[in-house]
Amino acid sequence: MSAPVIAIDAMGGDFGPHCIVPASIAALAEFPSLHLVLVGQAPVLEDSLARHPGVDRSRLRIEHASDVIAMDERPAQVLRGKPDSSMRRVLEMVRSGQAQACVSAGNTGALMALSRYVLKTLPGIDRPAMVTAVPTERGHCHLLDLGANVDCSAEHLYQFAVMGAVAAEALGIERPRVALLNVGTEEIKGNQQVKLAASLLQQAEGLNYIGYIEGDGLYRGEADVVVCDGFVGNILLKSSEGLVGMVSMRLEALFKQSLGARLVGALALPLLRRLQGDLAPARHNGASFLGLQGIVVKSHGSAGPDGFQSAIRRAYREVHEDLPQRLHGRLEHLL
Amino acid sequence: MSAPVIAIDAMGGDFGPHCIVPASIAALAEFPSLHLVLVGQAPVLEDSLARHPGVDRSRLRIEHASDVIAMDERPAQVLRGKPDSSMRRVLEMVRSGQAQACVSAGNTGALMALSRYVLKTLPGIDRPAMVTAVPTERGHCHLLDLGANVDCSAEHLYQFAVMGAVAAEALGIERPRVALLNVGTEEIKGNQQVKLAASLLQQAEGLNYIGYIEGDGLYRGEADVVVCDGFVGNILLKSSEGLVGMVSMRLEALFKQSLGARLVGALALPLLRRLQGDLAPARHNGASFLGLQGIVVKSHGSAGPDGFQSAIRRAYREVHEDLPQRLHGRLEHLL
Incomplete structure (x- = not known):
């Protein structure tokens, strides 16, 4: 596997960047070949990163996204409005191949709706499912x-x-x-x-x-x-x-x-x-959205840095195993 | 409350009389006004009782019922066949007023089907529910x-x-x-x-x-x-x-x-x-069938004597509170 890139929705979850930035830095230390893109409001993220000196910025870059999706927003509203949300952007990065997976701790309903809209399901799959x-x-x-x-x-x-x-x-x-x-x-x-x-x-x-x-x-x-x-x-x-x-x-x-x-x-x-x-498990491991044309891992909204790091770990393993491609191959057989 | 009578299906559950007889004896000690009727195969029950000398037989009598319902029998079969099962007999005793409540650790589906058939639901209730x-x-x-x-x-x-x-x-x-x-x-x-x-x-x-x-x-x-x-x-x-x-x-x-x-x-x-x-709770407390014209308490199939005694306790309290009558009164108001 060449150096995998994982896009991180840095604005999601109950604690936002306060939790997600340290978790991301820990994940970079855990996986020496991993590259991360932190997507969200750049000034906030730069500020958060500044508190962690010595981070290898060659493997961690920030991409600005102006909109933030609230934890209680309705999926339908999210689909119509907020074209530049951090959640939507990480999914678009997976679709375009800029990232091999994305992780978000944001609003589950919104993430599911956006995932289906941006990435589409695999052939033969009506609805993605969440698994942990x-x-x-x-x-x-x-x-x-x-x-x-x-x-x-x-x-x-x-x-x-x-x-x-x-x-x-x-x-x-x-x-x-x-x-x-x-x-x-x-x-x-x-x-x-x-x-x-x-x-x-x-x-x-x-x-x-x-x-x-x-x-x-x-x-x-x-x-x-x-x-x-x-x-x-x-x-x-x-x-x-x-x-x-x-x-x-x-x-x-x-x-x-x-x-x-x-x-x-x-x-x-x-x-x-x-x-x-x-x-x-919900709080401490990530949950995967299965059945999409791309890897999406959901971290629990109230997860701390350890929990979010677990979610990144899960995404990393799924990239390593090329899970959507494996699913696609088996589904052709079984459906 | 005059001396309440509770009819006990002595053949149900994974352990049958081995568990139910000692539980019944303990319940008699717990509630000095309580009367119990053990319903089941009389020779088996007499044999079981003989191992507990000193039981006050004026408050504990045996009533013979020849059929036993297995834990895996289908409710439809039970309704059609086995007219003289211990489970059916305890329900009939509640209907006729010989007992104010019954307790069984037998097959849940069969007990629910027989309860509806023998006791009927309260006016306004389509289906009884189990609560614990x-x-x-x-x-x-x-x-x-x-x-x-x-x-x-x-x-x-x-x-x-x-x-x-x-x-x-x-x-x-x-x-x-x-x-x-x-x-x-x-x-x-x-x-x-x-x-x-x-x-x-x-x-x-x-x-x-x-x-x-x-x-x-x-x-x-x-x-x-x-x-x-x-x-x-x-x-x-x-x-x-x-x-x-x-x-x-x-x-x-x-x-x-x-x-x-x-x-x-x-x-x-x-x-x-x-x-x-x-x-x-399922193993240790009884569960009530609510919405019937009579009190039916289900003990867990794998309950030990303590668990079965809890189920008798629950039935005793419901008799004390006259639960079906209270339900009837409130339902007229609310349904």
């Missing part, structure tokens, strides 16, 4: 869709399964086990879309479809790729995040409660905090 | 539906909201905050059913509807009643159960890993186990 790696008892599983599509047909679920399998393969899993998320594992369970998607997947050759999986099976690590509609996926991911927060809070309270426990707590809390980090 | 108390950062919230209805219209969600609010009130929460589970809190978010249900709930007088809630808000305790369709609710509940299992596993591993941590672990593990119990 969720920790399980045995490692990780790739869960999709995470909220890009609230209503899905059986065909959409089928396409998500194919895309998830190819992405999991690209990230190093051999013959990934693909499962459909359902309210039971018996054939009669589930709604119409899920049952129909199951029959499509049973007929798919070259896909290691293992059947239905329940919510607890997901965390037991019974599949490598778990497929659901975006409504369910989003609620699963966010409720898991909330639950981990609650468990941590209760554990801390528990360790502070009793006399003996206080000693235990002093020793245990650092361990717990590390675990909490592992268990909040 | 889920722990949050601030206490508990009542989540419904948990899987009885995989496809729901806006009207169904509205009915669930009303029933959940009344049940929460009966269990001691004043003016419970009712929220709809969604993928965002902005008005434009969500699928058609959820958006339509929101507009119905906004117009409902006498209901403390607070709007949309996300998965993480649920665990932060932002609502007392959280409403969703049974597909989403089931997946949320089971994935939460799986996640707590995974967190416990990882914590235990963490505490065994390092030298210093091992000492911490010895002290911390008992605390963790207790917490794990609190956090697995």
Whole structure:
């Protein structure tokens, strides 16, 4: 791979350049061949960069974009207005080949709408899906869709399964086990879309479809790729995040409660905090938009520098694996 | 309240009488006015009871039912065949007034189908819903539906909201905050059913509807009643159960890993186990079927004696609060 260029929407997310600039500098240190383009309001970005002396500017350049998309703007407004937003510009750089991937922590709905408009989907794909790696008892599983599509047909679920399998393969899993998320594992369970998607997947050759999986099976690590509609996926991911927060809070309270426990707590809390980090995938890893003619990684809006750096790492790996091209090849076969 | 009678399906669940008989005996000790009827294969139950000498048989009687419903039998088969199942018999005892409530750990689909057939729904209710108390950062919230209805219209969600609010009130929460589970809190978010249900709930007088809630808000305790369709609710509940299992596993591993941590672990593990119990509501509390002309509580299939005893406790409280009658009164007002 020749020196890859990743375009960074430097204005997105809850913390904007304050988080994204240090994350970008850390990513440059992590990957010596990486080049980054920080896109956003140049004066703000120059100011932010000035606080980090010694940055290798031959691998980090700033490109000015005057508009900023707010976290609560409607996708339709974003499509019509704001032609010079940092979010739109990073996508245009990917389309034109100036960058091989882009990363944004901005408004998810706007990023999805702009991605479809600027990059277009791969042939055979109706809708892109969002995927991330969720920790399980045995490692990780790739869960999709995470909220890009609230209503899905059986065909959409089928396409998500194919895309998830190819992405999991690209990230190093051999013959990934693909499962459909359902309210039971018996054939009669589930709604119409899920049952129909199951029959499509049973007929798919070259896909290691293992059947239905329940919510607890997901965390037991019974599949490598778990497929659901975006409504369910989003609620699963966010409720898991909330639950981990609650468990941590209760554990801390528990360790502070009793006399003996206080000693235990002093020793245990650092361990717990590390675990909490592992268990909040949305906040700590990037999520990919699969099915586009280009690589788009979404970092969580409230991610800190570590989280944003993870998102850059994810984009870097997808460039390395040439994920859209791989997807394109497999989709021709499977769709 | 005169001495309440609760009918127990003694053959259901993964462990049958081995779990249900000791749980019933413990419930009799907990509630001195309670009477129980154990329904099932009399010889098996007598045998089980014989292992617990000193039981007050004036408050515990056995009623023979020859058929047993398997955990994987289809609801349609159960409705047609097996007229003398323990599950059907406990429901018939509630209908005839011989018992004020029943508890079963059997096949959920069969119990729901039989409940609707034997007891019928309250006027104005199309479908019963399953509800349980889920722990949050601030206490508990009542989540419904948990899987009885995989496809729901806006009207169904509205009915669930009303029933959940009344049940929460009966269990001691004043003016419970009712929220709809969604993928965002902005008005434009969500699928058609959820958006339509929101507009119905906004117009409902006498209901403390607070709007949309996300998965993480649920665990932060932002609502007392959280409403969703049974597909989403089931997946949320089971994935939460799986996640707590995974967190416990990882914590235990963490505490065994390092030298210093091992000492911490010895002290911390008992605390963790207790917490794990609190956090697995499906396994540890009963779930109620709301909207029927009678009280039906479902215990988790894999519940141990403690879990089954909790389910009996839930049924006892609902008898005490005369929940179906309260629901009936409020529904006339709100539907």
